[in-house]
Every structure is written in structure tokens, then in C-alpha cells.
Amino acid sequence: MDWIRILLSRCEALIHRRQLDGELDEEMLAHIDLATAENRTRGMPEEEARTTALREFGGVIQAKERYRVQRSLPILEVLGQDVSFGFRQLRRSPGYTAVCLLTLCLGIGVNAAVFSVIQAVILRPLPYNNPDRLVHLTDSEDPQDGGILYKDFVSLREQSQSFAGMAVYYRDSGWSRVTLTGAQDPASVQGAFVSADLFPLLGMAPALGRVFTPKEESRHERVVVLSYGLWQRRFGAIPDIVGQKIRLDGDTSEVIGVMPETFQFPARDSQFWAPISTNRYWGDPSLNSNDGSHARGFYARWQAIGRLKQHVNQQEAQAELNTIFHRLERADPDSNRGSGIAGLPLRVEVNGNTRLALYVLFAAVSLLLFIACINVATLLWVRGVSRAQEMAIRTALGATRGRILRQSLTEAALLAALAGILSLPVAYLGTRAFIALGPPDIPRLQETGLNLGIFGFGLAVVLLCASIVGLAHAARNCRTDPAQEMKSKSTAITDSAELMSLRSVLIVAEMAFSVVLLTAAGLLIHSFVKVKAVDPGFDPEHAMTVNVSLPGGSSGSPSSLFDSILARLQVVPGVTDTGAIDGLFDLGPTDNLGLRSVEGHVPEPRRQWTALTWDTVRGDYFQAIGAQLVRGRYFSDQDGPYAPLVAVVDESAAHRYWPGENVIGKRFKGQDRRGRNDDWLTVIGVVRDIRTHGLERQPTPHIYEWYRQSGNATPDFVVRFTGDQAETAATIRRAVRSVAPTAIVSNITTVDQELSRQLAPRRFQTSVLGLFSLLALLLAFVGIFGVIHYSVACRTREIGIRMAFGAARGNVLAMVLRQGLVLALLGLGAGLAMDWAVIRLMSRLLYGVEPYDPVTIASVSALLLVFALVASLVPALRAASTDPILALRAE
């Protein structure tokens, strides 16, 4: 315990140092006075009495020094001195300080921001009870979009021993979308129809009210649990929402609870949860039986989750799933052939490309942090060299090695600490910017908060880097002979050779990293250009689209209503063509379908089926969207309900089913109950592929039917207009409302805007990575400028001698430029080698561009070389303008 008392009292002494100094002086004076007085009484003369007293006392200064060391904490005092000295040093060269701090701020801040996003979106565990015991049960062939059969689920739940519980829900969002009607405009709401055991399985309790019970589920009771968001938006967060009645698809449901904000199951846009048995497709026989007309994906509409029992691991569970599934397959080979059930760990559904893009961004910011570190290291290094003389003087005056080492380290740490403080707002703003500008397809992005852990990590990396440089530098300082160092600056020539080698390696590494970043960004930019250049097969400009859907349960034939809407739109001023279709911008997966028969061809077995889309069109859809007719004709009034069935196909479909043939007049049969099912359809026209389903997607074959023959609804209206966009949009809304006051009218957008929205994730990835690579290029620019500039400064004398011996200015200029160019070429080479190793990891993000795209690589190389040349040009010009006489005399 004694040492604690001593330490405390030492700390206390730190505070009133000055007062204690005064007291010590006073005490020692008193001592000497007393001794002198005593000596006098022993008969010494005044003078002798005092000198004797002083002699006996010993060295006053030494005594005071030892007293001070004992009094407080000398280490801290020295540290304080070092810190204040460091501050003075930083203030004395504001340019250097600013560049260092800015570089580090960008490095640490941006890195922390991007990692925070990844942490919140991907790494953070799901907000459920023991989420790592949860398993997602889905189709093993197509886990993302596939599903399982309800009857298979029931068998699994009965037979499986690995799971403590299981719950099931509709996988397909389209089947769980309902119309919410009430006080406000009718709205289409995405919900989830789930089994009652879902909530206890996930361990989620409602924020308000209760969740439904298995009894309610089996009784098909219309009860609904709202999402926090829906409750806030649609119901103004009223506290007495529980017990209220709302209308979903025309049926009255009772609100029994509200889930907390973090509950987003199965998807982010799930806005309510209702018993699985109240879904309008519940019990639809086509959903659980295979009549041979559809691929499995069409009717395997469910997905399930299960909670593993305590001591069961995932492999064991999967083995059991396989066993059970084989039994099911034997019992019902038709439904289950060629598939399986996979139990995958439940995690956030992040689109694979988004996940990859986030990782690529993180790799990019990590490289950026590296580059920042290298830049700061070289800056510190240069600065250290320029202070060699100062250090030599310190050594000569008696500073120990430890003292100089400590001081160097303190300065580096000070810089890192300042950078840390300053980069906190950068990181925070970066995170906010990411949230604000990020594309809508990133789940949980809104919940991102700045992650202080990674912030600390960035800071630690910088600190480490600064310390290494500081140490290396101090070690060098200790090694040099102070006398030699002080004698003249001429050592700088030999020194710079040694120094250049290390600095060059750093600069080459920095440029190599920049090359990797630039290549990645370049490839994305090139992909973006390629996507933009894709021929959409239609004219997105001056076309507007509006989705009109009728509330579930509303009376009247939708077809006649759609007809009247179309007729009303046709007379809107400025509108030239109107038409409608189902599923204009459907971005979801496409089912594999087959044609029952194609005239002149053998029917395909199911495993040869490929993605195929049937669309029904109404009015002048093709003219309105601006399609290009390749051959034949569009639909017309002569194609009535009793006329022969006709179809328009796109080029993909023509190529897929009639390769190399003239398609017009060819006949085929569809596969389901559309139109008059057993009649032949005749192809009357071929259009270019209309790629509204995403420009980046491989176009799937489309078969277009005529509404008068298929009878399907066509909720997506397309209007070609000539006038002002906003005005037309308002007129269209009024027109639709006047004809169908109860219909749900979605936002009216132009087709152009819709396409641009589809490209949002790609645009975001491209611009962010582009920004990062630009920063990297800028840092590399500063780096190469610094190293060349410094080497020129060091070689002033050498250049002076060269010029005195007759070197022309051009020669000097070329010499310096060559130096920069060599560094750039080395960096470029190393960077391209790194490209070769890593860049293909991001190939999934590319479109129409190979990972080793020669155009990109050539542009990146050219860009880097130009930047390197420009960066070396200023120092080179300075070198070339050296006056040899001045240069030699200055030494």
C-alpha cells in the first residue's frame, strides 16, 4: 500500500510545481542560515561560517534536482515537454502538418465509415434470440428464389428430430401483397403470411399488443400484426391501434399487435404479419400439386425456418433433411424430382452483388488507408532527414538516445492522435452520407451507426505506422556521428541514395495500390458505359408509366375498367399512344417454363425448359413503349376473342424456339390455362427484345398475348406523350382517378426514371469506387511529388556541379523526369501484377467487360504515367533552373 500513497502524493505534486519549488528554496536557505549561525557561535568569522555551511550542505543544484525527481513523476514531465515541443514543431510547418492530417483523416475516416456500413449490414447478427441456431429451409437448387412445398414442410415438421421448432411463410412477395383500404387512398402493402410459431421461434415479442396463436391460425381468423413502420406512417402511431379493424383486400382484419422496429422478417419491406391460412391463395390446389404444366419453382411457394436443437449441428441437420427428402421423393416423385431441401444458416438477405460490392468498397478503403499511411510515413521520413542537424545538435548537447527516441515517437504519436480526433467527424459524416446516398437495395443500411471499434483500428494502424517511421528515424539519428552531421550538408548526397531506396519502395507500393484502385474503378466505369449503351429495344424517353391495380374484392370486370382507363388516357392532350401490359418492370426471377408444343418441333422435356415470360398487352402498348417491330405486324382489332389466337414474340423467343427460321406464321401451344388453352397460337410479329426487366439482365424470351384473347389484367399503363412531364403526370393521375376512383394508383414516373432507378446500385458502386480511386491517385500524386521534390532539394549541389560541367537545362530536366517516370513504371508494373491477382474477384460486378479489360488497363496506365510526369515536372523545372554558381556557393 505504501507505493500507492507515494504515487498519489507524486501526482499531487504535479499540480502545484511552482509553489513547491519556492518552498524548497526557502527551506534550503533556512538550512544554510541555521548552519551559518551555528558556525558563528563556534567562533568562526562571518565569511568562513557561511562557506563551511555551504560546503557541508553540498551541491545545492544537485540536491534540488534529486528532490524534484523524488517529488513528482519525471516521465510525465518529460512527456509534457515533448508534447508541447511537438505541437510547436507542427505549428512551425503548417503545410506539412495539413497534408499529413488531411491524408490521415481521409484514410481513417473513410475506412471507418465503410466498415461501419458493412458491420451494420452484413456482420451484425440478426436481432433474434440465438440467431446462429436458426436455419433457413429452402430449395437446394436455388436457395435464393426457390422454395419448398407446404406438404413437404408438414412432413418435415413431423419427422425431423434435429429441430426444436419450425415455422413456414410464403416466399414470394407477390402472393403476400395486399391492398390496404381505409380512410386514406388505397395502398398496396407488402406483408408476410406466416405460421403462428414464427414469433416464438425467432424469440421476438411485439412492441404493442400480442401476436397470433396457432389456434387463430387453424381457425383462419383474420388478425394482423402491423410493422412499426406501417403503424407510424399509415396510422400515425396512435397508441390504441390494437383492436382496430382494417381492411386488407376488402376483408376486415383486426389489428392485434405491432412488432418492434428491428423486426424485418422475411424482408425489409414486410409491413404486416398475418396467419398463413388467411392468405388468398391458401388452399389453392394448384399450389401443392404438380399437374406437370409448371416447373417446380412455380408451386414451391413456401420457405421455412427452423431452430436447431441444442446439440445438433448444421451438418447433422442437413443429413437428416436429406434422408427425409429422399423418402418424400419416393412417395411423390412428380413434385419433388430433381431437387432437395437445404438448411442454410439464416442471415440477412443481402443481394449477392451488393455484398460483393460492399466488400470491394471495403478493400478499396483499406488500400486507401495503406496509401495514406505510406504517404505520411514518407512525409515523416523526409522531415526527419531534414531535421538530422537539429538532432545532431541535441546529441552533442548531451541528449541521450532514449531521450531522442522518445521525442521522435511522441511527435509521431501526436500527429496520429490529432488525425484521430479530426477524422472522427469525417467518419461520422461519411457514414451519414453513405446512408443518405446508398441505393435502396441495401438492407439495414438505415441502422448504420459509426463503429468506434474500426475507428480505433484505423487509428492504431496509423499510430503503428507513425511509430515505425519514428523509430526507424530515431535509430538512424542515434547512429550518426553528430560531429559529422553538423559539419556540413554535403552528406545529403550520399544519404539521399540510401534514403531514396526505401522511399522509392514506399512510393512504388503506393502507386501499385493506386493502380489496383484505379483499375477497379475503371472497370466499373467501363461496365457502366456498357450498360448505358445497351439497346433497351424501346424508347425510354417521353414515355410515362403508371401502375393501376384494383383493390382485392372489388366488383366489376377489371378488363372493362382497364379499357375505360385506356380510352380516357387516349384523349389526354399531348398523349400520342397508350397501352398497357402486366409486369413492365418486374425485376424478380423468371420461372422456367416450357411450350406444350411447337409446330414442327419435338416437345422439350422439362429439364430443357428455360426462363420464359408471358405478358398480356392491351391497346397500343408496343407503340407507347416505342418498341421496334422487326417483322410481321402488331395486334389489331381483327384479333378478337373468337378469332384465331395470335402472339407477338421477341427476338430472344424467336431465336430460342425457332432458331434460324422465319417465325411469322409459326404455331405453338402454351402450357397453362391462359386463353383458349388447347388452341394453337400463331406468331404474327417479332419485336426487338424489350429490356424493361433490367438492362444488365440477359434478355429472357418473351411471348406477348393480346388482352382480348388471354383475358389477363394489364395493370402497367404506358403513355407516350409530347408535352411537359409534370403536367402530363398530373393529368394522367386525374384521368385515372376520374374513371377508377377506388383503384390504387402508383407513382407516375417516366420510363427513363424507372430505368435509372434500376441502375442506382451500379451507379452508386461506380461513383463511390471512382471517388476512392481518385483520392488514391491524388495521394499518389502528392507522394511522388514529395519524393522527387525532396531528391531535387538534396541534389542541388550535385546538379550545380553537373551544370558547371556543361549539362544543359534540358538534360537536367530529363534526368529528373526520368526519375519520376522510373518510379511510376515500377509502380505500374507492380500494380498490374496485383490486378492480375485480385481484380477477377470482382468480376461479378462487371458488365460486358472482362476483368483484364485492355481499354481500362491502358487508360489506367496512361493516367498514372501522366500524373507521375506532371508531379515530377514542377521539381524538374526547379532543378533545371538551378543557378550552378548559387548552388555551389550555398553550401
Add this chain to the structure above:
Amino acid sequence: MGSLHGYTIARPIEQVSNHTVIMNQGTIYPALLRLQQGKWIKAEWGVLETGRRAKFYSLSKLGGRKFETETENWERVATAMSRFLAHPVEESRWTGYGFC
């Protein structure tokens, strides 16, 4: 023991030790400070006969206890040492323990 000034503490050291301990009187002050930091002695400002302000040190309760235990320790060590010196250990006893 009453309170003493640094000089009064330092001066007798040489005489009491019979001139075996020779020291600069100034070095007493860091030592006194250390004792103070451990709260073993107390210091108070007082006024000398000459009218000059000076610090007077006195033993604290804690210091008194410390003094006793340390004295005991010292006596034990000193006794043990003198015994060892009076009866030197024979060499053969060491070899028995395998030291050689």
C-alpha cells in the same frame, strides 16, 4: 520526539555514526520528502528564532509503527548476520546439497 528542522536532523548524523556516514547535508531533503510521501512523517511550517520561516518535521503515527517494524526487521537480520559470522558454515555442508 518533537518536531525538528532539516538541519537539526542532518547535522548529528555524522557525529552519531562516528563519521562512518559522511554525506552532504542537502541530500537529507529528498530522503525526507520520500518519508513524507509515505505519510511516515509530517511537515509543518514554523518560524525560527531568527524570524525565518522553516519546515519542521515530526514522526506520524503511521511512521511510528513503521519505525517499530523496520527496527524489528533490522534487528532480526543483524542478529542472524552476526550469528552467521560467528559460526561460518563448513564447506562440506554445501557440497552435500549438490551445489558443486
